[in-house]
Amino acid sequence: MKSTRFPGIYEKKGRRRSLFTINLVPGRSVYGERLVRESVDLGHKASKGVTEFREWDASKSKLAAAILKGANQVGLKEGHTVLYLGCSTGTTVSHVSDIVGRGGFVFALDFAPRVMREMVFLAQERPNIAPLLADAKKPEEYEDIVKEKVDWLFQDIAQRNQPEIFLKNVAKFLKKGAYCVAAIKARSIDVSKKPGLIFRSVQKKLEEDLTLVDKRELSPFQRDHMLFVFKKR
Amino acid sequence: MDRSRIRERCIRTTKQRIRESVKDDNLVIQAVSSIEEVTKAANILIRRLREWYELYLPEFSRKVKDNQRFSQLILEKDKKALMKEHKFRDTMGADLPKQDVDAMLALAAGAQRLYELKKSQEDYLEKLMKRTAPNVHAITGTLIGAKLIAIAGSLKELSLFPASTVQLLGAEKALFRHMRTGAKSPKYGILHEHPLVSQSRDKGKVARMLADKISIASKVDYFKGDYVGDKLRKELVQRFGEW
Numbered sequence: 001m002k003s004t005r006f007p008g009i010y011e012k013k014g015r016r017r018s019l020f021t022i023n024l025v026p027g028r029s030v031y032g033e034r035l036v037r038e039s040v041d042l043g044h045k046a047s048k049g050v051t052e053f054r055e056w057d058a059s060k061s062k063l064a065a066a067i068l069k070g071a072n073q074v075g076l077k078e079g080h081t082v083l084y085l086g087c088s089t090g091t092t093v094s095h096v097s098d099i100v101g102r103g104g105f106v107f108a109l110d111f112a113p114r115v116m117r118e119m120v121f122l123a124q125e126r127p128n129i130a131p132l133l134a135d136a137k138k139p140e141e142y143e144d145i146v147k148e149k150v151d152w153l154f155q156d157i158a159q160r161n162q163p164e165i166f167l168k169n170v171a172k173f174l175k176k177g178a179y180c181v182a183a184i185k186a187r188s189i190d191v192s193k194k195p196g197l198i199f200r201s202v203q204k205k206l207e208e209d210l211t212l213v214d215k216r217e218l219s220p221f222q223r224d225h226m227l228f229v230f231k232k233r
Numbered sequence: 234m235d236r237s238r239i240r241e242r243c244i245r246t247t248k249q250r251i252r253e254s255v256k257d258d259n260l261v262i263q264a265v266s267s268i269e270e271v272t273k274a275a276n277i278l279i280r281r282l283r284e285w286y287e288l289y290l291p292e293f294s295r296k297v298k299d300n301q302r303f304s305q306l307i308l309e310k311d312k313k314a315l316m317k318e319h320k321f322r323d324t325m326g327a328d329l330p331k332q333d334v335d336a337m338l339a340l341a342a343g344a345q346r347l348y349e350l351k352k353s354q355e356d357y358l359e360k361l362m363k364r365t366a367p368n369v370h371a372i373t374g375t376l377i378g379a380k381l382i383a384i385a386g387s388l389k390e391l392s393l394f395p396a397s398t399v400q401l402l403g404a405e406k407a408l409f410r411h412m413r414t415g416a417k418s419p420k421y422g423i424l425h426e427h428p429l430v431s432q433s434r435d436k437g438k439v440a441r442m443l444a445d446k447i448s449i450a451s452k453v454d455y456f457k458g459d460y461v462g463d464k465l466r467k468e469l470v471q472r473f474g475e476w
Contacts, residue, residue: 105236107243113254120247123240130236130243133250145243192412 001038001053006067007077008099010053012036019064020053021098025125030094033057054098058221061092062156062183065221066229072214074229075179076152079103083150083173085136085165086110086157089118090129096154097126104128107146111135136165139172146173153180158188163205170210174232179213182206186224195224206230257365258388264358265379268351275347279304282344285337290315290326301348304341368450371462372443372469373427380423381447392455399451400424400444428476429469439473 001020004011010020020036029035034055058064063074076082080100087093087108097106108123109132110116116133123129134142136157153174155166166182174180184202186195203212210230218225279300286307287294293315297303306315312334316324355375362370362378366388369378384402385391391399401408403422411418421440424430424447433439446465453461470476 105240113251116247116251120244120251123244123247127237127240130240131247132243133247133254145239191409 001036001040004067006074008101009056009067017068019056019058019067021056021095023052023054024098024101024128026052028125029054030122031057031060031089031091054095056095057091061095062218062222062225062227063092063154063181064095065218066214066216066227068221069216069218071216071227071229073179074181075213075231076100080151081148082106082152082154083146083169084108085153085155085169087119087131088112088115088156090122092154092156093119093129094122094126097129100128102128105130107132107142107150109134109136109142136169137161139169143172149173149175151175151178153178154183155181156183158185160189162189163202167206167209170230170232176232178232180210180230180232182228182230183218184226184228185222186226195226199226202226203228209233256387257361258382261358261361261365261379261388262383264354264361265376265383268354268358268376271347271351271354275344275351276300278340278344278347282337282340285340288327289329289334289337290321290324292316292321292324292326293319300344304344304348308338308341308345366451366454367460368453368462368465369447371466372446372450377423377426378447380426381451384423388451388455392451394448394451396441396444396448399448400440429473432476433473442472443469 001010001012003009004019008021010022012018012020023035027035036053036055037050038053039050056064058068067074076096076099078099078101081104082096082100084093084096084106087110090108093106093108097104100106106129108119108129110119111134113133116131119131123131130145132142132145136155137159150173153170155162155169157165159165162182162184166180170180184199186193186198189198189202199215203215206212206228211233212228213231214229216227218227282304283294290312293307294303296319297306310318312326315321358379359375362375366378366382369381373381381399381402382388382391385394394402401419401422403424404419405422407416407419410416420437421430424440424443425436427443429443430436430439446469450462450465453459
């Protein structure tokens with residue numbers, strides 16, 4: 001097990017490269033991912049002996065996919081407060097929760113009750129997750145809960161107007177100079193247009209307010225998806 | 234407020250909202266999906282049952298095409314009685330001892346139970362649909378109405394769709410193929426199962442008008458207006474005849 005250039009994210013090179021995070025709740029696998037116990041010296045962590053890692057499946061998590069595709073920077077580290085829009089059942093959120101650790105905090109938002117059910121179970125196991133059943137289109141509905149400005153904002157919501165929703169939330173909740181990440185699904189913005197065209201227009205729109213740091217196309221893990229990393233000016 | 238308090242509050246309110254999000258349409262969707270799956274399961278079992286029984290009396294399996302009747306009849310009557318009744322002079326089937334026949338009849342009994350289950354769920358769904366979406370139910374019947382709600386995601390979603398969308402629910406694959414590649418546009422989706430559409434020669438036209446009426450009906454159902462199902466149904470009957 002080796003550390004990567006991303007804080008809190010580790011990798012193992014075998015036949016394939018795979019990513020890992022340190023399990024915040026040792027012994028528990030969240031979505032059937034592999035748990036690996038290994039004794040490693042983590043340097044900055046005052047951890048001696050065995051550490052339990054959770055494998056981060058890139059085919060189930062767009063953030064992991066972007067990292068495997070060589071993203072330079074995603075801007076997430078230990079201790080961060082995170083607003084996560086479109087958390088679904090919490091697959092990626094669980095790893096974000098591992099990375100930010102007990103000193104960090106994740107607001108995990110989705111508006112579908114079905115997936116929120118799983119999310120609540122996850123939040124009950126992890127002391128740094130607060131679930132929110134709310135609509136990302138209406139930040140007013142959760143502004144009195146997410147009172148502090150966050151260090152990192154992630155959006156994965158497959159909506160037609162997701163660039164607007166992203167900007168709205170970034171403006172309201174993200175600290176200046178902090179990073180925000182948007183996973184854009186071309187097919188849910190317009191099925192009839194070429195994905196390349198859509199990505200370009202989305203990028204143009206977001207660059208009006210934000211500074212582009214990185215972008216990664218997510219094939220073969222996801223089809224017609226692009227993950228953008230921005231910095232708030 | 235400190236974080237653990239925020240978190241606890243979030244968990245509490247989220248749980249409450251999830252609890253309150255359960256509506257009659259969630260029940261409709263589960264029930265209709267269950268009926269579809271029970272039907273599929275029954276078909277799989279009967280396919281095996283026929284294959285199995287045809288070692289014993291293939292002529293009878295050939296004769297009775299209806300699955301449910303087939304499994305019921307072989308449970309009720311033995312080989313001799315069936316041969317006599319259907320005037321089979323001989324059979325290609327093997328003579329099998331009782332224990333081997335019993336094994337296949339046990340499968341038939343299992344299939345029968347699935348049919349009973351399907352029936353009871355259909356009765357339940359009918360009541361549920363009459364309560365949740367009486368107007369839609371009046372023109373589509375139980376299964377189609379419920380499937381429309383299932384595809385739309387909820388009665389609310391269905392009621393917000395324009396008729397043109399209702400017309401194509403269940404034809405998403407063909408619709409997106411049409412939009413991407415310019416292939417022919419589909420004319421109906423799930424509505425094809427409706428007797429008015431399936432028995433018509435001009436299916437597109439019937440599907441269009443049927444979708445119009447469903448669109449109206451679903452709006453009345455969702456916004457809890459007065460019952461207009463009979464009126465809508467009458468308009469369809471006048472145009473296309475009884476079904």
